[in-house]
Amino acid sequence: MMRSFSKKNRLFRMQVFFRDLRDCTSLVVCLVKRKDTMNGLNGHSNGDMNGAGDIITQNQQRGWWTIGLINSRYRYLTAETFGFKINANGTSLKKKQIWTLEPASGNANDSMIFLRSHLDKYLAVDSFGNVTCEAEEKEPGSKFQISVSDDGTGRWALRNVERGYFLGSSSDKLTCTAKVPGDAELWHVHLAARPQLLDACSGECLFSAEYHAGALALRDGAGAYLAPIGSKAVLKTRSTAVTRDELFSLEDSLPQAAFIAALNEKYVSVKQGVDVTANQDEISSHETFQLEFDWGTKRWYIRTMQDRYWTLETGGGIQASGDNKSSNALFELDWQGDGAVAFRANNGKYLMTKRSGHLYANADAIDDNCKYYFYLINRPILVLKCDQGFVGPKGVRLELQPLTRSWLERVRKTAAARRTSPHVPAGQNGKYWHADSEAVTCDSDSPQPFHLELREPTRLAIRAAAPPLYLAAAKNGNFRLASPDLAAATHWEY
Numbered sequence: 001m002m003r004s005f006s007k008k009n010r011l012f013r014m015q016v017f018f019r020d021l022r023d024c025t026s027l028v029v030c031l032v033k034r035k036d037t038m039n040g041l042n043g044h045s046n047g048d049m050n051g052a053g054d055i056i057t058q059n060q061q062r063g064w065w066t067i068g069l070i071n072s073r074y075r076y077l078t079a080e081t082f083g084f085k086i087n088a089n090g091t092s093l094k095k096k097q098i099w100t101l102e103p104a105s106g107n108a109n110d111s112m113i114f115l116r117s118h119l120d121k122y123l124a125v126d127s128f129g130n131v132t133c134e135a136e137e138k139e140p141g142s143k144f145q146i147s148v149s150d151d152g153t154g155r156w157a158l159r160n161v162e163r164g165y166f167l168g169s170s171s172d173k174l175t176c177t178a179k180v181p182g183d184a185e186l187w188h189v190h191l192a193a194r195p196q197l198l199d200a201c202s203g204e205c206l207f208s209a210e211y212h213a214g215a216l217a218l219r220d221g222a223g224a225y226l227a228p229i230g231s232k233a234v235l236k237t238r239s240t241a242v243t244r245d246e247l248f249s250l251e252d253s254l255p256q257a258a259f260i261a262a263l264n265e266k267y268v269s270v271k272q273g274v275d276v277t278a279n280q281d282e283i284s285s286h287e288t289f290q291l292e293f294d295w296g297t298k299r300w301y302i303r304t305m306q307d308r309y310w311t312l313e314t315g316g317g318i319q320a321s322g323d324n325k326s327s328n329a330l331f332e333l334d335w336q337g338d339g340a341v342a343f344r345a346n347n348g349k350y351l352m353t354k355r356s357g358h359l360y361a362n363a364d365a366i367d368d369n370c371k372y373y374f375y376l377i378n379r380p381i382l383v384l385k386c387d388q389g390f391v392g393p394k395g396v397r398l399e400l401q402p403l404t405r406s407w408l409e410r411v412r413k414t415a416a417a418r419r420t421s422p423h424v425p426a427g428q429n430g431k432y433w434h435a436d437s438e439a440v441t442c443d444s445d446s447p448q449p450f451h452l453e454l455r456e457p458t459r460l461a462i463r464a465a466a467p468p469l470y471l472a473a474a475k476n477g478n479f480r481l482a483s484p485d486l487a488a489a490t491h492w493e494y
Contacts, residue, residue: 055098055118064214065101065250068093068190069156071169072183076190079117084134086123088169093190095387099123103214104143110213111146112161114138123167125160131167131174146211149186152221154208156189157181193250215247252458255291256378258283262340262371263353270304276318278372279357288377292325293457299330300454312345318359337468337484339451340371376452382425385493386473393427393442423450435464435471435481459491 055066068090069077076090076097090097095118104112115123121133124141135142143161148154158167159181166178168185178185189209207218207226218226224237225246239246259268261278268278271286280287285305292301302310309322309329322329331351332344343351345361350370352363363370384391425433427442434444449465462471464481470489472482482488 055100064103065211066192067099067101068097068192069099070188070190072186073169074188075169077169077174077187079119079121079133081119084119084121084132086117086131086133086174087172088174089172092389093192094389098192101211105213111211112213113144113146113211114142115144115158125163125165125167125176129163129165129176131176147181148208148210148219149181151186153186153188154206155186156211157185158187191250210242212242212247215249217242217246218248253378254457255376255454256288257291258287258375258377259289259341260373260375261353261357262373263355263369264357266357268359268372270306270308270320274308274319274321276310276320276359277357278353278359283375283377291454291457294325294330297330299332301325301329302331312347312361316345316347316349316360316362318345318351318361333454334366335451335453336366336371337463338371339373339449339463339465341374341453342366342370343372374452374454376423379494382494386490388473388475388477391479393429423452424448425450437469437481439478439480440471455491458493460494461486461489461491463489 071077071088073088075088076093077086077088077099078090078096079086079099080096098118100116102114102116104110104114117123117133119133120136122135122138122142123131123133123144124135124139125131126141140162141160144158144167145161147157147159149157159165160167160176163176164179165176166181166185167187168175168178168182170184175184191209203221207220210217210219220226220237222237223240225239225242226235226237226248227239227245228234229236229238259278260266261268264278266278267280267283267287268276268289269280269287270276271280271284288305289310290303292303293299294301304310304320306320307323308320309325310318310320310331311322311326312328313319313321328346330346334342334344334350336342343361345351347361349361350363350366351359351361351372352367352369354360424447426447427433429442431442432444432447433450434441434448435450450471451463451465453461453463455461463469464471467481469481469484470486471479471492472488473479473490479490
């Protein structure tokens with residue numbers, strides 16, 4: 001179950017299902033109730049907006065959507081790397097098929113947008129009707145208006161505002177000549193979000209996604225829009241008109257974790273009050289923490305389910321007393337070779353566990369009292385992706401494959417006997433991963449432990465427990481245990 005940490009922004013977490021091509025694939029997103037004070041930036045509040053990370057992360061920080069557009073032949077709109085050529089020949093969502101949706105105005109009911117390619121060029125239509133993608137600046141011919149098809153498919157039509165015609169595709173060519181959108185001018189929208197396969201997907205799971213100046217409205221098959229109802233904000237479809245109650249924004253599902261102190265093998269907790277103490281045997285809401293990355297300092301805020309931040313107090317004590325983010329609420333995560341993590345506070349000292357279980361930032365160097373074992377809670381299934389693609393099986397050998405393949409590998413994290421044990425990946429075939437310097441296979445009867453190391457809000461490095469080498473992906477789709485050096489490791493989206 002996904003749980004909310006935000007009271008101020010009234011964060012709602014749910015699964016929104018969009019049919020992706022011919023597979024039944026869901027996109028796991030966080031829906032955040034939109035507020036008027038968000039200035040058209042899609043309401044992003046997860047971390048500071050300092051513009052770092054890859055294109056998807058940068059867009060999320062600005063409140064822009066990252067999408068793929070799929071035509072009626074199930075081919076993606078593609079911006080080629082050389083010559084600024086564009087076509088609709090892509091078979092899967094990779095870098096060249098990624099487009100940024102930028103709002104053209106701050107009017108909440110406005111569906112005007114600009115489309116920017118991975119090369120930072122804007123899609124446009126010239127005075128002769130030619131579709132180009134060469135301009136670095138927005139121009140009149142770059143503006144499009146979105147409308148959602150009434151045929152129940154949820155497809156979008158993109159009308160060029162300057163010319164009044166709809167964007168379409170014909171064989172290898174893009175066109176903008178249709179006054180009324182037909183099948184060639186309707187596009188499936190593929191949100192660049194973490195996928196999760198479903199056993200079944202009924203009509204009640206499907207919503208049409210409407211774009212409203214950076215915000216999202218979800219319309220069911222009967223034409224009613226999803227909105228929070230009542231004091232408990234239960235999500236229901238009711239109104240057939242879009243108001244601010246029906247508008248949501250998309251955010252990353254940030255990592256939520258529990259930490260186990262190496263000193264006493266107890267979970268770190270705030271159950272007893274504001275003191276952060278390692279003294280619990282089980283995980284509850286008091287032992288669950290959300291990690292929020294600060295791009296400016298490359299450090300983390302640690303947030304409780306009670307909407308408080310771990311904060312360095314006078315004397316070095318750590319308390320969950322901060323209502324707001326501050327420099328004393330920032331912690332550096334120092335990953336150790338044995339899978340543990342050490343926290344470095346704003347005073348330059350490392351957190352350590354006292355015999356009483358209390359956490360204090362007064363250690364100059366890392367020893368066993370400063371180590372905490374990391375357990376990722378809100379990813380019961382890992383879907384791993386890097387620049388080369390998603391991890392999927394080819395026979396028993398795991399390789400990087402396009403998203404649209406129906407056999408996407410779902411990596412299960414199984415609990416080992418001891419709470420301090422690392423994660424043990426397995427595949428849908430019930431076999432465990434086996435990784436060596438040549439490849440990774442999914443055919444082992446014996447578990448091989450791995451350590452997960454958070455490196456960015458949506459990226460992690462994976463290191464084998466023995467030998468302590470990082471997984472790295474090659475351009476040919478193979479990945480293997482490569483090096484003990486983090487610089488050689490692949491940072492996986494998860």
